[in-house]
Amino acid sequence: xxEVLTDTxxxxxxxxxxxxLVLSPELPFDDWLVRLDSLAARSAGFFLRRPIVLxxxxxxxxxxxxxxxxxxxxxxxxxxxxxxxxxVSLLGSDTPPGLTxxxxxxxxxxxxxSTKDTDHGGTAASASRSKTKAGTPTPSLMxxxxxxSGQSLISEGDVTVVGSVASGAEIIAGGSVHVYGTVRGRIVxxxxxxxxxxxxxxxxxxxxxxxxGYYKTSEDLELELRGRAVQLWxxxxxxxxxxxx
Numbered sequence: 001x002x003e004v005l006t007d008t009x010x011x012x013x014x015x016x017x018x019x020x021l022v023l024s025p026e027l028p029f030d031d032w033l034v035r036l037d038s039l040a041a042r043s044a045g046f047f048l049r050r051p052i053v054l055x056x057x058x059x060x061x062x063x064x065x066x067x068x069x070x071x072x073x074x075x076x077x078x079x080x081x082x083x084x085x086x087x088v089s090l091l092g093s094d095t096p097p098g099l100t101x102x103x104x105x106x107x108x109x110x111x112x113x114s115t116k117d118t119d120h121g122g123t124a125a126s127a128s129r130s131k132t133k134a135g136t137p138t139p140s141l142m143x144x145x146x147x148x149s150g151q152s153l154i155s156e157g158d159v160t161v162v163g164s165v166a167s168g169a170e171i172i173a174g175g176s177v178h179v180y181g182t183v184r185g186r187i188v189x190x191x192x193x194x195x196x197x198x199x200x201x202x203x204x205x206x207x208x209x210x211x212x213g214y215y216k217t218s219e220d221l222e223l224e225l226r227g228r229a230v231q232l233w234x235x236x237x238x239x240x241x242x243x244x245x
Contacts, residue, residue, distance in 0.1 A: 020051040020081065020102070027059060029069050033076075040076065046188075047078045048208060048217065053099060057085025066090050140175065147171065147185065156192065167207060173197070186210075190234070199232040200244070214239055 026032045040046055054073075056066065070080060082099035083091065091098050141155035142162070149168035153159055159173040164181035171177050171185070174192040182203040190197030190212035197211055204225055208217050211234040222241070229244040 020053045021047075022053045022055050022084065022102075023073075023078070023080075024055045024057075025059070025069060027061075029065070029072070033072055036076070036078075047076075048215070051081050052078060053082050053084050053102070054080045054096070055084040056090075061090070063090050063092070066095065070095065141173075146181065149185075164203075176200070188215075195234050197234075200230075202229050203227055204230040209239065211239055 140157040146163035158175035169185035
C-alpha cells in the first residue's frame with residue numbers, strides 16, 4: 001500500500017489586541033453585586049459584547065467563592081474571558097483561564113453623580129454634577145475633542161460631542177446625545193428612564209445604541225442607516241430611526 005503525501009497549508013497565527021473591561025469585585029460579594037446591578041439598571045447593555053476580565057488580586061477567597069461569583073456574573077450575562085491576579089489553586093478546567101501581563105488603559109468611570117466637575121478619561125469636557133432642584137434645568141456636558149477608545153462620558157443631562165466617538169468608547173446621558181462626527185462606539189440616551197431622549201449623529205456606525213433601557217446592537221441596525229446622518233428615538237418599546245438631511 002502506497003501512502004500519498006500531500007503538502008498542507010501551515011496554520012496562520014496572528015496577534016490582535018482588544019480593549020477589555022476589568023471588573024475588580026470587593027468583599028462581601030453580595031453587596032458588590034447589588035452595586036453591579038445598579039450600574040446595569042442605569043446603563044442598558046453596558047456589559048453586552050464587552051471583553052471582560054475579572055481581577056481578584058488581593059482577595060482572600062477560595063475556589064468555591066470564586067465559582068459562585070462566576071455563576072452570579074453569568075446569570076447577569078456578564079461573561080468573563082479571563083481571571084487576573086488569581087492563585088493557580090483557584091483555577092481549573094471549569095473556570096476562565098488566568099491572565100497576566102495586561103497593559104493599563106484609561107479607566108471607565110461609572111459612579112453616582114457627585115458635586116464636582118468631572119473630566120472623564122482625559123477628554124476635554126465640562127459638566128456640573130450637582131443635584132438638580134425642582135424646576136432647574138439638568139446640566140449638560142459638552143466635549144470639543146473626539147472620545148477615544150476606552151473612554152466613557154457620563155452626564156445626567158444632554159451630552160454633545162463636537163467630534164467622533166471611537167469604537168470601544170461610550171456616551172451615557174440622562175437626556176439626549178448629539179454627536180457631530182462618526183459614532184463607532186456605544187451611545188446610551190435616557191439612562192435615567194427619559195423616554196423622550198433622542199440620539200443624533202453625523203455618521204452612524206455604532207456598536208450599540210440605547211434609549212431608556214431599550215437597545216439595538218450593530219447587527220440590529222438597518223443597513224441603509226449605516227454611514228448616514230441619523231436621529232433615533234423611542235416609540236413604545238421600539239427604537240425608531242430616520243436619516244437627516
